[in-house]
Amino acid sequence: MGSVELLNLTKTFPPNIRAVENVKLSIEEGEFITLLGPSGCGKTTTLRLVAGLEEPSGGQVLIDGNDVTELPAYRRDIGMVFQSLALFPHMDVFGNIAYGMRIRNASKAEIHHKVEDLLQLVKLPGIERRKIVQLSGGQRQRVAFARALAMNPSVFLLDEPFAALDKNLREEMQIELRKLQRRIKITTIFVTHDQREAMSMSDRIVVMNQGRIEQIGPPQNIYLNPASTFVAHFIGTTNLVSGTVKEATGNEVTLMTGAGVFSTARSASAVGVGQECVVSIRPESVRLSRESNGAEKDGFAGTIALKRHVGELIEYYVNTQMGQEIIASYQTGRPEFSEGEKVRVTFDAQACRILDKD
Amino acid sequence: MKGRGGGLRYLLIYPLGMLIIFFLIPLGMLVVISFYHHPPGGFYVPAFSLENYVRFFSKSLYLLRLAFTVEISLLTAALCLILGYPFTFYLTRMAKRKRFYIILVISTLWLSYIIRSYAWTVLLSRNAGISNLFVWLGLLKHPASYTPGLLAVIIGLVYVFLPFMILTLYGSLKSINAEYEEASFSLGAGPFKTFWNIVLPLSKDGIVSGSLLVFILTMGAYVVPSILGKPHQWTLAIIIGDQATYESNVPFGAAMALILMIIAVGIIWLMSRLSGTKGLSVGTGKK
Numbered sequence: 001m002g003s004v005e006l007l008n009l010t011k012t013f014p015p016n017i018r019a020v021e022n023v024k025l026s027i028e029e030g031e032f033i034t035l036l037g038p039s040g041c042g043k044t045t046t047l048r049l050v051a052g053l054e055e056p057s058g059g060q061v062l063i064d065g066n067d068v069t070e071l072p073a074y075r076r077d078i079g080m081v082f083q084s085l086a087l088f089p090h091m092d093v094f095g096n097i098a099y100g101m102r103i104r105n106a107s108k109a110e111i112h113h114k115v116e117d118l119l120q121l122v123k124l125p126g127i128e129r130r131k132i133v134q135l136s137g138g139q140r141q142r143v144a145f146a147r148a149l150a151m152n153p154s155v156f157l158l159d160e161p162f163a164a165l166d167k168n169l170r171e172e173m174q175i176e177l178r179k180l181q182r183r184i185k186i187t188t189i190f191v192t193h194d195q196r197e198a199m200s201m202s203d204r205i206v207v208m209n210q211g212r213i214e215q216i217g218p219p220q221n222i223y224l225n226p227a228s229t230f231v232a233h234f235i236g237t238t239n240l241v242s243g244t245v246k247e248a249t250g251n252e253v254t255l256m257t258g259a260g261v262f263s264t265a266r267s268a269s270a271v272g273v274g275q276e277c278v279v280s281i282r283p284e285s286v287r288l289s290r291e292s293n294g295a296e297k298d299g300f301a302g303t304i305a306l307k308r309h310v311g312e313l314i315e316y317y318v319n320t321q322m323g324q325e326i327i328a329s330y331q332t333g334r335p336e337f338s339e340g341e342k343v344r345v346t347f348d349a350q351a352c353r354i355l356d357k358d
Numbered sequence: 359m360k361g362r363g364g365g366l367r368y369l370l371i372y373p374l375g376m377l378i379i380f381f382l383i384p385l386g387m388l389v390v391i392s393f394y395h396h397p398p399g400g401f402y403v404p405a406f407s408l409e410n411y412v413r414f415f416s417k418s419l420y421l422l423r424l425a426f427t428v429e430i431s432l433l434t435a436a437l438c439l440i441l442g443y444p445f446t447f448y449l450t451r452m453a454k455r456k457r458f459y460i461i462l463v464i465s466t467l468w469l470s471y472i473i474r475s476y477a478w479t480v481l482l483s484r485n486a487g488i489s490n491l492f493v494w495l496g497l498l499k500h501p502a503s504y505t506p507g508l509l510a511v512i513i514g515l516v517y518v519f520l521p522f523m524i525l526t527l528y529g530s531l532k533s534i535n536a537e538y539e540e541a542s543f544s545l546g547a548g549p550f551k552t553f554w555n556i557v558l559p560l561s562k563d564g565i566v567s568g569s570l571l572v573f574i575l576t577m578g579a580y581v582v583p584s585i586l587g588k589p590h591q592w593t594l595a596i597i598i599g600d601q602a603t604y605e606s607n608v609p610f611g612a613a614m615a616l617i618l619m620i621i622a623v624g625i626i627w628l629m630s631r632l633s634g635t636k637g638l639s640v641g642t643g644k645k
Contacts (some may be wrong), residue, residue, distance in 0.1 A: 043576065051540075051544060052543075053540050053544070070545065071541070072548075073543035073544050074542075074543045074544070074545075074546050074547055074548050075521055077547075078544055079538075079544065079545075080541070080544040082536050082537045082540065083537070084362070084535060086535065086537035086538050086540065086541035087541075088538060088541070088542075088560075089560070090555060090559045090560060090562075099542070099545050100545035100546050100547070103545065103546050103547045103551055103555075105568060147541075147545070148544070148545075150545075151545065151546060157544075256634075264453070
């Protein structure tokens, strides 16, 4: 129970705003999928199309193989957590969680039993009679989860539920949600604009931009092999260096770039000599060495313009001869460089990704 | 003492003065005068006498007017709610040009009650009224006159006070987050159940405020019933006006005005208690 299929889903808002364009996505049972993208990329609209809160302009939504495109939200087998949580303020915790069951005329004993179970599941036993205003931020989140799961839906939908939380609580809730999802093995579609959140929670991430899917894949894969400059830029920090292909042999490509000439491993994109392209190099794949280490063929010279401590990493902002700025990150404790120091910059050829120029 | 707040303190004189000059002093005068004596043919002489109150409660004429005033106020409030709620709900949820419709509603308030009441005397008359339209449509055999009459009074009052109901409900219904309704849908409740279980309870404050507002306004209605009603459809406000102006019996008028006010406040208090609303919240509908 719980597979979701989106077939060429399109949503156009009047006058002519294409919020979602031709989205094709197949979600397996029990999978945790995150729709990730900047605001206005169509991720929330896509989620609302799955929920039935929005009518598609074209395409189909299948849940468990059944076409539910024409069904309104209240006939779809979904549980949803809203950005505002939308816990009913005129009902207590029990009333909120029991709402769906009461609508379907479940027996009193059954409702009591189920609410107790759900509160146990979200680790809040015994708060049935609390009013919503009396709950803390984290408690509200959990009650919203419990309410959405009360009807044993086949799909669990979440629309940026943690956006309003502070950093610590947000992380706590991310772990909580992921554990919960694992335990009950429910198909989950999660919407966020926070790439760290997406990276840390998802089985697969769907990166969206301007209503289209840019890339679908497991977090690590998307991070290491971004399909476009947009994805490379949006997920994590990256150095985007544009250049021209100078030479392309069997498995090595030599590029002429603003940062210098260097060789990299050939990636999936077909490249021909003279073609313009962009190379994405993650900061942790940039190597710095002291100029004095003798003459080196590879790499190019630069000066450290800024040194920044970011948690357990140190980021170096290096100005290269051609004006291109390169960011390199190192674990603390490794040999350190100081601002103003002249360094030689090399890239880990295996970690460079050649992308088509936009 | 020359405290720093000295200058600021003088600012408070303005609202305090307003309250005293425009509310407390007139009300105090009303209370005092209601105990004065009215000599036949004269105006009033200072006294402390309960004669005005005794007169009111011992004559069925006045008690009937009071009962009628309360009844028609409750009826007007109920009708305004029944007519105004669906309209306002539609306005806040579906209508595209909300501002236009709200201006349309407010625009009816640009004309005075008197002019609008006279307009209804024409519209409800035999010669030029809407009954001719009903005859033309085949609903009536002969054109009829509805004015002066109870129906005319009710139509006039509802017409005049409906905008107040709509404006109060508008704030209340508009402030309900659409996600509440969507959450209800996502939990399997259809539009009707969502309305009944979510929208209606969440707009309770607006319903109570709007109803109380229309109720209070109708309790003091003077122009509409005097133009559109027969004497036995007059509200207590008209009787009070008669006593004060034609009979020169200001003490008795003052006593009746106070009784009307106390009854109105009592009913408002009762309704607020029953509905669990903390007080009047006109406009926003927020607690």
